[in-house]
Amino acid sequence: MSSALQILAEDGRLVGPEPDLGAEELIALFGHMLRVRCLDERMLKLQRAGRIGFVGTATGLEASLIGTASALQPEDWLWSGLREGGAAVMRGLPLSEYVAQMYCNANDTAKGRQMCNHFQHKASHYPSWSSVIGTQLPHAVGAAFASRNRGEKVVHAAYCGDGATSSNGFHSALNFAGVWKVPVVFVVVDNGWAISVSSKAQTAATSFAAKAQAYGFEGRDIDGNDVLACRAAMDEATRQARSGGGPTLLVLRTYRMLGHSSSDDPSKYRDAGEVEAWAARDPIQRFETWLVQQGLLTPDARRQREEEIRAEIDAVIHEQEAAPPMALRTLVEDVYEQVPRHLRAQFNAFLRVAEERGDAQPGDGAFPL
Amino acid sequence: MSTLTLIQAVNDGLKTAMRGDERVLVLGEDVGPKGGVFLATEGLTSEFGPERCFDTPLSEDGIIGTAIGMAVNGLRPVAEIQFQDFIFPAFDQIVSEAAKLRYRSGGQYTAPMVIRTPYGGGIRGGLYHSQSGEAYFAHTPGLKVVIPSTPHDAKGLLLASIADPDPVLFLEPKALYRSVKGEVPEGDYRVDLSTLRTVRPGKDVTVFCYGAMVPVCERAAQQAAEQGIDCLVVDLRTLTPLDEEGVLEAAKATGRVVTVHEAPRFCGYGAEISALIAENVIEYMEAPIRRVTGFDTPFPNTLEHHYMPDERRVLDAIESVARF
Ligand SMILES: Cc1ncc(C[n+]2csc(CCOP(=O)(O)OP(=O)(O)O)c2C)c(N)n1
Numbered sequence: 001m002s003s004a005l006q007i008l009a010e011d012g013r014l015v016g017p018e019p020d021l022g023a024e025e026l027i028a029l030f031g032h033m034l035r036v037r038c039l040d041e042r043m044l045k046l047q048r049a050g051r052i053g054f055v056g057t058a059t060g061l062e063a064s065l066i067g068t069a070s071a072l073q074p075e076d077w078l079w080s081g082l083r084e085g086g087a088a089v090m091r092g093l094p095l096s097e098y099v100a101q102m103y104c105n106a107n108d109t110a111k112g113r114q115m116c117n118h119f120q121h122k123a124s125h126y127p128s129w130s131s132v133i134g135t136q137l138p139h140a141v142g143a144a145f146a147s148r149n150r151g152e153k154v155v156h157a158a159y160c161g162d163g164a165t166s167s168n169g170f171h172s173a174l175n176f177a178g179v180w181k182v183p184v185v186f187v188v189v190d191n192g193w194a195i196s197v198s199s200k201a202q203t204a205a206t207s208f209a210a211k212a213q214a215y216g217f218e219g220r221d222i223d224g225n226d227v228l229a230c231r232a233a234m235d236e237a238t239r240q241a242r243s244g245g246g247p248t249l250l251v252l253r254t255y256r257m258l259g260h261s262s263s264d265d266p267s268k269y270r271d272a273g274e275v276e277a278w279a280a281r282d283p284i285q286r287f288e289t290w291l292v293q294q295g296l297l298t299p300d301a302r303r304q305r306e307e308e309i310r311a312e313i314d315a316v317i318h319e320q321e322a323a324p325p326m327a328l329r330t331l332v333e334d335v336y337e338q339v340p341r342h343l344r345a346q347f348n349a350f351l352r353v354a355e356e357r358g359d360a361q362p363g364d365g366a367f368p369l
Numbered sequence: 370m371s372t373l374t375l376i377q378a379v380n381d382g383l384k385t386a387m388r389g390d391e392r393v394l395v396l397g398e399d400v401g402p403k404g405g406v407f408l409a410t411e412g413l414t415s416e417f418g419p420e421r422c423f424d425t426p427l428s429e430d431g432i433i434g435t436a437i438g439m440a441v442n443g444l445r446p447v448a449e450i451q452f453q454d455f456i457f458p459a460f461d462q463i464v465s466e467a468a469k470l471r472y473r474s475g476g477q478y479t480a481p482m483v484i485r486t487p488y489g490g491g492i493r494g495g496l497y498h499s500q501s502g503e504a505y506f507a508h509t510p511g512l513k514v515v516i517p518s519t520p521h522d523a524k525g526l527l528l529a530s531i532a533d534p535d536p537v538l539f540l541e542p543k544a545l546y547r548s549v550k551g552e553v554p555e556g557d558y559r560v561d562l563s564t565l566r567t568v569r570p571g572k573d574v575t576v577f578c579y580g581a582m583v584p585v586c587e588r589a590a591q592q593a594a595e596q597g598i599d600c601l602v603v604d605l606r607t608l609t610p611l612d613e614e615g616v617l618e619a620a621k622a623t624g625r626v627v628t629v630h631e632a633p634r635f636c637g638y639g640a641e642i643s644a645l646i647a648e649n650v651i652e653y654m655e656a657p658i659r660r661v662t663g664f665d666t667p668f669p670n671t672l673e674h675h676y677m678p679d680e681r682r683v684l685d686a687i688e689s690v691a692r693f
């Protein structure tokens with residue numbers, strides 16, 4: 001990874017320029033990274049207890065997510081894949097909505113229609129991702145076109161994984177973005193694996209960053225476990241996009257420390273040695289070492305902060321455990337702006353059976369036809 | 370004979386085909402060392418080597434497009450699409466290319482290949498890990514669409530599909546992967562790609578179904594029997610080519626018909642069955658044909674158990690046509 005941009009070396013030494021961030025900002029970044037890890041911990045616990053169905057973790061990716069997304073302005077957009085929920089929380093997604101989404105319960109803003117780990121947050125411009133790999137990337141390009149069309153200085157950050165670089169959406173998005181020179185930053189979180197397929201098996205190119213050249217713009221390799229490098233690269237890319245200089249591709253070299261999801265056993269396809277080597281490059285540990293050296297953090301600050309975060313998450317979990325049942329009418333709502341007659345009729349026929357067997361709740365009444 | 374789950378029968382079918390014909394190979398996402406996300410391809414790479422069972426880059430379009438090329442040039446690819454929901458990036462290759470190659474070349478070029486993919490709900494996968502897209506493909510001339518519901522048929526239909534001279538979309542009901550077990554013969558055997566299966570004989574109401582709806586309809590039929598309604602349950606197995614004669618015979622046998630599928634109703638496969646019956650044997654019908662289906666909505670997550678037809682909804686339809 002010698003060619004990748006690095007500011008903090010693996011042992012926490014500063015090997016690049018001093019970050020352009022104040023003490024408070026640096027400590028906030030650290031807190032956001034801790035929150036990503038704590039959320040994974042708690043969600044995995046809930047999954048094991050059978051309270052939620054599925055967790056797509058970001059453990060190991062904290063620097064990649066927080067470093068890049070923290071460079072965005074509130075008016076910017078973040079087009080996500082599976083693992084960017086922690087960045088959404090940093091940008092304003094309330095923890096209660098995060099947890100409600102994981103429960104897919106009646107408090108979930110998507111009304112329990114999506115699988116776990118498919119977050120959205122309209123207020124911070126974080127649209128809902130489908131599940132279909134790579135499809136969000138052209139959306140980001142079109143949305144960036146719209147922003148520029150209105151004369152807004154808004155940047156669209158389009159995130160995807162290493163696997164997604166093989167998708168049709170990736171090619172179309174980078175091609176159009178290059179031709180249109182729109183304000184997009186593509187962020188490829190190269191976490192080493194697409195489920196069981198090594199990122200080396202996705203391309204014969206030496207790096208995904210090389211692909212940008214073919215589309216007419218710059219691609220850069222970044223040490224994805226170095227939060228300062230991620231932040232600096234994203235600062236530069238967003239500055240360029242905002243000032244009309246067009247897109248950039250950032251490739252964050254990092255590692256998915258856990259399984260693809262809570263239902264995957266990675267020991268079947270990857271070496272324990274590889275995992276250990278990456279554990280030694282832990283992004284949180286690295287940043288912590290530097291912050292402590294700088295005197296910005298005391299040695300036991302992390303533990304304290306983690307306890308606070310865990311308590312905060314646990315309180316939210318407690319609250320979400322008490323969510324009301326999902327209204328049956330959500331079955332037929334939001335397909336179109338108005339529930340059309342044929343769906344009202346289908347629902348009413350279903351409701352008759354549901355009432356007979358006691359599945360209907362008060363308020364689940366029939367539609368007028 | 371051994372007792373296998375449906376997914377084990379698929380695995381056994383793949384191994385049998387690969388042992389019997391070295392042109393057969395398996396490609397897809399995570400089908401190699403991991404053995405597929407549902408383990409359908411477990412042990413294939415170790416037995417047959419990475420030349421014959423291998424992971425591809427993450428592109429369904431690439432998987433199907435290259436599989437077509439392999440098939441055109443003498444191989445027998447079995448491509449896995451990890452979830453049927455992710456087949457749409459390859460829709461063009463399937464519908465415009467694989468399905469039409471024989472026709473557009475006057476029979477000079479063909480694409481004998483199988484696309485295997487898990488489909489349907491029941492695993493709390495939300496709207497992109499649960500869909501039933503059979504109607505899109507059954508509507509495509511040149512393609513065969515096959516759906517097993519038992520381990521015996523899973524293996525026998527898969528072996529017939531791999532041996533078939535035309536492209537076959539092999540839809541596997543993931544809800545049944547581990548929930549059904551059954552006797553499966555050793556070695557090679559084929560289940561014909563154009564005959565339905567009578568699941569249970571009956572004289573009062575005929576229920577047409579396939580995939581994961583088969584056990585649901587069987588249970589509904591048992592409950593109906595308790596009320597004295599004797600149901601004939603039919604597993605269609607191959608949606609194209611359809612056993613039209615078998616369907617008409619089964620419809621005539623009772624004069625009362627219910628069709629059941631998870632997919633949305635509008636332009637769904639049940640509509641084809643009812644049109645076929647209406648056009649040919651309407652004079653035998655003693656009640657309107659009823660369809661039990663998913664809603665005409667995307668597939669939900671939290672409420673999936675309400676979206677998918679269950680015994681109660683099937684029974685309701687059986688009762689209504691029986692009483693008519
Ligand atoms: C079009 C499509 N094909 C297959 C899948 C199944 N799938 C889900 S995640 C995944 C791997 C994604 O890898 P990557 O892009 O590297 O993202 P990561 O999971 O590592 O964050 C696959 C194959 C999918 N969701 N969409």
Ligand SMILES: [Mg+2]
Binds near residue numbers: 161163189193194195
């Ligand atoms: Mg990846």
